[in-house]
Amino acid sequence: MKERIEALKHEIERALSEGRSLKDIKELQVRFLGRKGPIQELMLALRETSAEERPSLGQQINRLKEEVTEALHKLEKNFSSSEEEERLRQETLDVTLPGSYRPLGRKHPVSAMLDLVLEAHRDMGFSVQYGPDIESDFYNFEALNFAPDHPARDMHDTYYIEPGVLLRTHTSNTQVRLMEGHPPPIRIAAPGRCFRNEDITARSHLFFHQVEGIYIDRGVSMSDLVQTLEDLLHRIFSTQVKLRLRSSYFPFVEPGLEVDISCLACSGKGCTLCKKSGWLEVLGAGMVHPEVLKSGGIDPEEYTGYAWGMGIERLVLLKYGIDDIRLLFDGDVRLLRQFSFV
Numbered sequence: 001m002k003e004r005i006e007a008l009k010h011e012i013e014r015a016l017s018e019g020r021s022l023k024d025i026k027e028l029q030v031r032f033l034g035r036k037g038p039i040q041e042l043m044l045a046l047r048e049t050s051a052e053e054r055p056s057l058g059q060q061i062n063r064l065k066e067e068v069t070e071a072l073h074k075l076e077k078n079f080s081s082s083e084e085e086e087r088l089r090q091e092t093l094d095v096t097l098p099g100s101y102r103p104l105g106r107k108h109p110v111s112a113m114l115d116l117v118l119e120a121h122r123d124m125g126f127s128v129q130y131g132p133d134i135e136s137d138f139y140n141f142e143a144l145n146f147a148p149d150h151p152a153r154d155m156h157d158t159y160y161i162e163p164g165v166l167l168r169t170h171t172s173n174t175q176v177r178l179m180e181g182h183p184p185p186i187r188i189a190a191p192g193r194c195f196r197n198e199d200i201t202a203r204s205h206l207f208f209h210q211v212e213g214i215y216i217d218r219g220v221s222m223s224d225l226v227q228t229l230e231d232l233l234h235r236i237f238s239t240q241v242k243l244r245l246r247s248s249y250f251p252f253v254e255p256g257l258e259v260d261i262s263c264l265a266c267s268g269k270g271c272t273l274c275k276k277s278g279w280l281e282v283l284g285a286g287m288v289h290p291e292v293l294k295s296g297g298i299d300p301e302e303y304t305g306y307a308w309g310m311g312i313e314r315l316v317l318l319k320y321g322i323d324d325i326r327l328l329f330d331g332d333v334r335l336l337r338q339f340s341f342v
């Protein structure tokens with residue numbers, strides 16, 4: 001009997017050392033500890049031993065059973081944790097691998113400039129309001145001191161939708177609308193699309209954007225206008241620029257000005273961007289005409305004001321040294337990729 005116990009012990013030890021997986025261990029559990037297993041068999045065989053030997057043999061068999069149970073339990077634990085590890089290892093994501101590439105859209109330079117110009121206006125205390133693209137002859141022309149047969153109308157080649165209704169030719173169409181909506185003081189920037197029936201060339205397009213700035217209050221003077229423009233253009237071009245004012249004519253301002261800045265590329269020395277003049281024309285401006293104040297229901301004896309209109313595409317061309325406005329509307333990604341505004 002003793003030998004049988006020893007032999008079984010060896011057999012079990014060998015079998016356990018050969019177990020390679022959780023599955024093997026489960027099988028060994030059934031094989032050795034099951035009800036028809038060899039340990040149970042020895043227990044039954046105890047009956048045939050003598051009464052003196054029986055207690056110590058019984059103890060030996062019990063100890064063997066405990067040892068095997070414990071050894072299998074340990075192995076089971078080891079295998080289940082190493083198999084879990086293996087499973088996790090195979091599931092792991094390598095976060096250092098390069099991701100899949102998705103092309104990112106970005107802002108068009110005209111939108112980015114529009115944002116920049118409006119931001120500069122806001123920083124200077126102007127609020128932002130929008131006027132309509134489709135406009136009446138009244139707000140686009142008549143209220144701005146262009147009588148029906150005024151020759152200055154010829155400067156705007158206008159798209160008419162029906163008699164008296166047109167696509168606005170400038171953002172100045174908002175001036176009288178804003179005066180009607182607000183008692184002074186008025187300090188507003190009005191951005192928008194404009195349309196003129198012109199040939200598309202390197203310098204002009206039939207579709208473009210402007211931002212109108214308008215300020216009306218008591219005692220507003222021409223020197224306020226110049227000071228404000230200087231500050232505004234400094235913010236837009238992120239560099240100090242010199243201004244040159246040339247007298248010009250727009251029916252809705254008096255006096256009217258065309259405003260140039262010192263050339264951004266050559267600082268006034270003369271280059272191809274400024275056509276050797278040292279100056280770049282950036283906008284039209286002036287003191288709001290008394291007749292226009294009256295159209296907006298404002299007493300020109302009590303209030304004065306100034307206004308300007310800047311072409312956004314032109315600012316983009318100047319700021320980035322682009323020499324053809326058509327490039328901005330071709331949708332050519334080779335140009336757009338060179339800008340990374342977010």
Ligand code: PHE
Pocket residue numbers: 169170171172250253256284285286307308309310
């Ligand atoms: N509306 C004018 C234009 O489109 C610009 C302008 C605006 C001039 C305001 C003077 C005052 O050319």
